[in-house]
Amino acid sequence: MNKKYQRREVIKLMGLSGFSLLLPSCNLSNPSETANSPLLNEDSIESKPQLKKEEIFDYFKSENVSYLKKEDPQYPKNNISFNLRIQQEPQIIALCENTMGVQEAVKYALENKLQINVKSGGHSFEGFSSNTGGIQINLSLMNKMHWENESTLIAQPACLLKELYDETLPKKRILPAGSCGTVGLAGLTLGGGYGFFSRKYGLSCDHLLEATMIDGEGRMVKTKDDPKLLWALKGGGNGNFGIVTELKFKTQPAPKGFTRHRFKAYKLDSNRAKDILATWFRTSSLLPNHAFSAFVLNGKTLTILLTHYEKTDSEIESMVKELDKVCDKTSRGGERDLAKSLKTYYGVQEPIYFKNSSAGYYQNFQEIENYIVEILEKVIGGKGLIYQINTLGGNIEDPEKESQSCYPHRKFGFLSELQAYWDEGRNPEKIISGFDEIQEIFYNKGIRRQYRNYPNLKFKEWESAYWGEDNYKELQKVKMTYDPNNRIFHPQSIKPLNSV
Numbered sequence: 001m002n003k004k005y006q007r008r009e010v011i012k013l014m015g016l017s018g019f020s021l022l023l024p025s026c027n028l029s030n031p032s033e034t035a036n037s038p039l040l041n042e043d044s045i046e047s048k049p050q051l052k053k054e055e056i057f058d059y060f061k062s063e064n065v066s067y068l069k070k071e072d073p074q075y076p077k078n079n080i081s082f083n084l085r086i087q088q089e090p091q092i093i094a095l096c097e098n099t100m101g102v103q104e105a106v107k108y109a110l111e112n113k114l115q116i117n118v119k120s121g122g123h124s125f126e127g128f129s130s131n132t133g134g135i136q137i138n139l140s141l142m143n144k145m146h147w148e149n150e151s152t153l154i155a156q157p158a159c160l161l162k163e164l165y166d167e168t169l170p171k172k173r174i175l176p177a178g179s180c181g182t183v184g185l186a187g188l189t190l191g192g193g194y195g196f197f198s199r200k201y202g203l204s205c206d207h208l209l210e211a212t213m214i215d216g217e218g219r220m221v222k223t224k225d226d227p228k229l230l231w232a233l234k235g236g237g238n239g240n241f242g243i244v245t246e247l248k249f250k251t252q253p254a255p256k257g258f259t260r261h262r263f264k265a266y267k268l269d270s271n272r273a274k275d276i277l278a279t280w281f282r283t284s285s286l287l288p289n290h291a292f293s294a295f296v297l298n299g300k301t302l303t304i305l306l307t308h309y310e311k312t313d314s315e316i317e318s319m320v321k322e323l324d325k326v327c328d329k330t331s332r333g334g335e336r337d338l339a340k341s342l343k344t345y346y347g348v349q350e351p352i353y354f355k356n357s358s359a360g361y362y363q364n365f366q367e368i369e370n371y372i373v374e375i376l377e378k379v380i381g382g383k384g385l386i387y388q389i390n391t392l393g394g395n396i397e398d399p400e401k402e403s404q405s406c407y408p409h410r411k412f413g414f415l416s417e418l419q420a421y422w423d424e425g426r427n428p429e430k431i432i433s434g435f436d437e438i439q440e441i442f443y444n445k446g447i448r449r450q451y452r453n454y455p456n457l458k459f460k461e462w463e464s465a466y467w468g469e470d471n472y473k474e475l476q477k478v479k480m481t482y483d484p485n486n487r488i489f490h491p492q493s494i495k496p497l498n499s500v
Ligand SMILES: Cc1cc2nc3c(=O)[nH]c(=O)nc-3n(C[C@H](O)[C@H](O)[C@H](O)COP(=O)(O)OP(=O)(O)OC[C@H]3O[C@@H](n4cnc5c(N)ncnc54)[C@H](O)[C@@H]3O)c2cc1C
Pocket: 014, 016, 017, 018, 019, 082, 117, 118, 119, 120, 121, 122, 123, 124, 125, 128, 129, 139, 157, 177, 178, 179, 180, 182, 183, 184, 185, 186, 187, 188, 190, 191, 192, 193, 194, 195, 237, 238, 239, 240, 242, 243, 244, 245, 347, 453, 454, 490
């Protein structure tokens, strides 16, 4: 990152927010020498005939895929992940043009026994879309969209959210999704996907009608032939069964305008922060479904965001009044153009150093009331931490949606997240240890459910934390159907049955 960001600036730039291994470089002149992946048994690797130097680039280009190696000038640009904390070095980046290209690249990886990871927008908190020594299936060229009819959108996986909004809003349609402009549509949808519009319409994954996938065996499959696969992709599809190459969504009518109110409180101590938090929980749990709110504690400074896109109901008025009483500054907004408003939440566009993770789902304030002061003290006292809680609930809770997807947290009206950002060259060890201490407190107090799209390598029992035990078992069955040999792999990918 060339530009230095102040923490206050970062949280603004991150919009709603969200929000390894460095092995010695490989000698890529001979694929057989570096084909071992952390996943595979090296003994099983067959040796391949060595390619002559002049053959390499021919061999590594086809009509539908460019196979980039470290020496290729295009490699560095395609290897960057949004999170600069994570440095990885795949042996090959397969830059795919289309579904056929993805199929070819998967077959190439299978033949060469390479670990397969898939990258769409590259925003994974923990680097799950790449690896060191294996193949990264890079979908960044697959970012086209077209309409099947006036409400059904067919999108390629690497459409970014800003491209999605640019496509849908002029047609007065919207797909409920996140706020950050450079997040990839596939990664977001396959892990759930929430944002300003989810309480009214549901999650991004609830809008997925069909998908096409190249599975871990290199076969092209379509969810219309297997409803169970569609169920699994709605919240459990990130880097687990195969590479999703096309997504068909139903869209919703876009609201005409968008209104935002903001409240600030400064120089907080933990008791005052707790009192404001209690007010926030009480008032936000009464909000109509077209409203959304976020409580964002950044050190000693609190920002509360309240947005809505229909008329100002009495519950919104009463939240504004109550927050106005307990906060130091209130900025009431008027209705603005939707597209312009959403752009103000697109956040940082270029990669940055950060550590973010889910910090648990809550049903209400009572669940955390007895010990939240301890957490708030750590955020207020420990330099560099941001603790954010967002409202969920509303139509996310719809039982029909629950039965149609493996996203299991619908009864939880609140999702929290921890964030830390730093500049290049800074040692983040202290911030991250404060971060881990907070996670440990939540875990010990029984906050065990976590959002799949905000992963943390340190989560214990991550399988049940992301999906619940019953859904995880079902997802393992789906894994057995589409990737029984565990070719699509990252540290928290679904394991085939009977594997450790
Ligand atoms: C700045 C920021 C803001 C965010 N804001 C929000 C928000 O408002 N709402 C929200 O819900 N989430 C938000 N997130 C979290 C975001 O949803 C996840 O990070 C998401 O997984 C990113 O998707 P991606 O395609 O950009 O990432 P990638 O790193 O490309 O992929 C993420 C995961 O999905 C898998 N994957 C990607 N493409 C495919 C595919 N085609 N087939 C199968 N698996 C695939 C990858 O293997 C990886 O495991 C935010 C994250 C960041 C960093």
